Amino acid sequence: MRAEPQPGxxxxxxxxxxxxxxxxxxxPGADFxxxxxxxxxxxWDRAIGLSDVSDDQWTQHxxxxxxxxxxxxxxxxxxxxxHQFRVYxxxxxxxxxxxxxxxxxxxxxxxxxxxxxxxxTPYSRAGDGRLTLKGAVREILATExxxxxxxxxxxxxxxxxTGEELFRxxxxxxxxxxxxxxxxxxxxxxxxxxxxxxxxEPDHMAALVDYCLEHYxxxxxxxxxxxxxxxxxxxLHQVVERLADLAASWMVAGFVHGVLNxxxxxxxxxxxxxxxxxxxxxxxxxxxxxxxxxxxxxxxxRQPEALHWNCGQLAIxxxxxxxxPPLIAALERFGPLYMAATARRWIWRLGxxxxxxxxxxxxxxxxxxxxxxxxxxxxxxxxxHRGGRNASGPLAEAFSGYEPLDxxxxxxxxxxxxxxxxxxxxxxxxAIDQRDDWEPLKDKVAAVRRLGAALGExxxxxxxxxGASLIPS
Numbered sequence: 001m002r003a004e005p006q007p008g009x010x011x012x013x014x015x016x017x018x019x020x021x022x023x024x025x026x027x028p029g030a031d032f033x034x035x036x037x038x039x040x041x042x043x044w045d046r047a048i049g050l051s052d053v054s055d056d057q058w059t060q061h062x063x064x065x066x067x068x069x070x071x072x073x074x075x076x077x078x079x080x081x082x083h084q085f086r087v088y089x090x091x092x093x094x095x096x097x098x099x100x101x102x103x104x105x106x107x108x109x110x111x112x113x114x115x116x117x118x119x120x121t122p123y124s125r126a127g128d129g130r131l132t133l134k135g136a137v138r139e140i141l142a143t144e145x146x147x148x149x150x151x152x153x154x155x156x157x158x159x160x161x162t163g164e165e166l167f168r169x170x171x172x173x174x175x176x177x178x179x180x181x182x183x184x185x186x187x188x189x190x191x192x193x194x195x196x197x198x199x200x201e202p203d204h205m206a207a208l209v210d211y212c213l214e215h216y217x218x219x220x221x222x223x224x225x226x227x228x229x230x231x232x233x234x235x236l237h238q239v240v241e242r243l244a245d246l247a248a249s250w251m252v253a254g255f256v257h258g259v260l261n262x263x264x265x266x267x268x269x270x271x272x273x274x275x276x277x278x279x280x281x282x283x284x285x286x287x288x289x290x291x292x293x294x295x296x297x298x299x300x301x302r303q304p305e306a307l308h309w310n311c312g313q314l315a316i317x318x319x320x321x322x323x324x325p326p327l328i329a330a331l332e333r334f335g336p337l338y339m340a341a342t343a344r345r346w347i348w349r350l351g352x353x354x355x356x357x358x359x360x361x362x363x364x365x366x367x368x369x370x371x372x373x374x375x376x377x378x379x380x381x382x383x384x385h386r387g388g389r390n391a392s393g394p395l396a397e398a399f400s401g402y403e404p405l406d407x408x409x410x411x412x413x414x415x416x417x418x419x420x421x422x423x424x425x426x427x428x429x430x431a432i433d434q435r436d437d438w439e440p441l442k443d444k445v446a447a448v449r450r451l452g453a454a455l456g457e458x459x460x461x462x463x464x465x466x467g468a469s470l471i472p473s
Contacts, residue, residue: 002453008106010049012070015102015110015215022204023192024076027098028065030119030129032179034163035063038133038438039140043449044155044183047106048113062100062181063160065118071101077121081198082191082263083313085297090198092191092263093123096130099187110215112187113157117179130166133159133176134429135275137441141428142274143182144444145420148451149253150348150458152246154184154272170291176433185270186216190239190314191263197317205321209235216268218242218463222333227326232318235267236330240311241463242269244334247304248341252349254280254378258289260298260306262313269463279420280378283371308334337462344459351386352402359401366398383417406456418444418451 016023037059045051053061060066067073075098081090098121101113116139117131136159146153158181165174188208196205209231218238221228228234246269250257257264258276266272278289285301293299298306311334315327343360346367347353354360370391371381384390387404428444431437 002455002457005043005047006106007046007051008049008104010069011104012068013102013104013110014070014072015211016076016099016112017072019204019207019211020076022079022201023208024078024094024099025122026074027077027121028119029075029098029115030162030179032063032162032164032177034161035059035179036161036163037063037158038136038161038178039156039159039441041155041157041183044157048103048111048183049106058158059160062113062115062158063162063179065100065115068101068103071103072099075100075115075118077123078187078192079123079195080189080191080263081195082189082261083194083310084261084263085293086309088194090195091123091125094121095124095127096120100181109185112184113181114184114187115179115181117162117177128166130162130164130177131180132166132168132171133161133178134171134433136178136180137429137432138277138425139180139182139274140441141420141425141444141448142277144448145279145418146253146255146271148418148448148455149249149255150345150452150455151249151253151255152242152270152461154182154270157181157183182272184266184268184272186212186266186268188212188216188267189263190265190267190310190317191261193267193314193317194262197320200320202320205318206231209318209321212267217465219465221330225326226329227323230322230326232322233326233330236311236315236318236327237333238463239267239269239314240330240334241337242267242461243307243311244304244337245269245341245345245462246271247307248338248345250303251300251342252345254283254300256280256287256289256298256300257303258293258298260303260310262310265307265310267314269461278422281421282375282377283368283381304338308338341459341462348459349382349386349455350388350402351405352388352399353405355401363398363402366395370395377419377421379417379419418447420448 037055077094077098079093082092097115099114105111120129140156143153143156160179162177162179164177166177167173212235221237256278264273276290280287287300288296315331346364347360388399388402391399428440431440
């Protein structure tokens with residue numbers, strides 16, 4: 001079984017205020033026509049000490065943006081730049097969201113409450129700063145499924161319907177509106193560093209590096225790594241480890257994020273910001289999630305390449321305060337780290353014991369070949385072959401010698417498992433849109449959480465120092 005989120009008392013810690021003068025802009029939230037609570041994460045509200053907050057109080061905080069006690073006095077729209085489909089854009093930033101609060105979780109980590117759909121900011125450009133209710137429902141489903149699959153992901157903490165009619169070019173309009181709050185281990189992006197590099201602000205760059213090393217701690221660079229005592233080099237090593245593992249976790253999950261721009265890359269290594277995502281209907285390296293990704297830049301099979309490229313952009317930004325050779329050495333670790341993370345997470349999903357790097361890599365290759373040949377959706381493959389069962393031919397040979405971990409698990413011995421294919425997602429939304437029926441969504445969240453519990457404790461995210469985030473009360 002998987003451990004539940006560790007409960008904790010409410011411990012406000014608005015650490016971002018030490019950088020706020022140059023990292024963000026204070027903004028007001030939108031004044032919505034109405035606020036109707038549609039989703040409250042009853043697993044994670046207790047992790048930040050808010051489980052006793054009434055629904056009415058919850059709506060005041062997360063729909064009307066009344067400040068939480070001893071927290072940020074006003075929301076902060078963060079400033080950043082970014083490569084969007086590898087074209088540099090300095091005209092972005094938090095355009096329909098902001099940082100609302102920070103607190104310590106039950107495990108001691110610094111956690112952010114960030115919004116989506118909370119109104120316009122100085123960085124909205126021509127946007128209306130709003131979020132469709134459908135987009136919010138999709139984010140609930142994405143984060144719940146990824147969490148079940150062991151991916152280090154943000155959590156959808158709250159969704160409140162806001163009573164506006166929105167017009168969008170990519171879905172039937174007018175459509176219902178919502179404001180969402182995500183719970184994340186930080187919102188500092190690669191694009192945050194890129195902005196400081198372009199503006200030539202090395203002192204602020206160094207301060208941001210120190211902030212990240214303090215609040216998102218990770219292991220030191222390998223012994224003998226050049227420049228391993230330099231803060232910027234330490235941070236890049238950690239980010240490379242984290243994003244290599246994140247790429248591996250997406251690939252094992254059969255998940256396609258869709259928009260892997262540098263402003264969508266959290267330096268804590270946490271997956272977040274879900275727009276045109278998809279899960280694979282079959283194992284296909286060329287599968288894309290975003291209809292506007294005409295070149296397949298962020299196709300399923302190119303996700304590791306995209307994250308490696310993004311790490312390179314962080315290295316370029318850090319050149320303003322560090323020499324190139326130590327940064328290059330950190331980047332060169334990405335490939336081996338990605339392969340090791342893939343094997344580690346693959347073995348976990350199969351529910352077998354590791355047989356060493358060479359054997360595990362061969363098993364991964366055999367499984368990929370079987371998925372392509374059998375034209376199977378990955379979740380079906382994981383269930384059918386968990387513990388090495390139902391394997392034949394080359395796949396059976398690859399499984400030889402592997403010991404199953406949980407063959408007596410009742411849930412995992414069933415004939416079907418949970419998936420998150422687009423047809424079901426559209427059906428869940430249709431029930432809400434046409435009949436205001438929220439039961440299919442509630443049922444799906446419950447079913448996905450049962451899957452996560454059955455899969456057990458996932459591999460720990462890489463690049464995070466065990467125990468280092470536990471801050472004393």
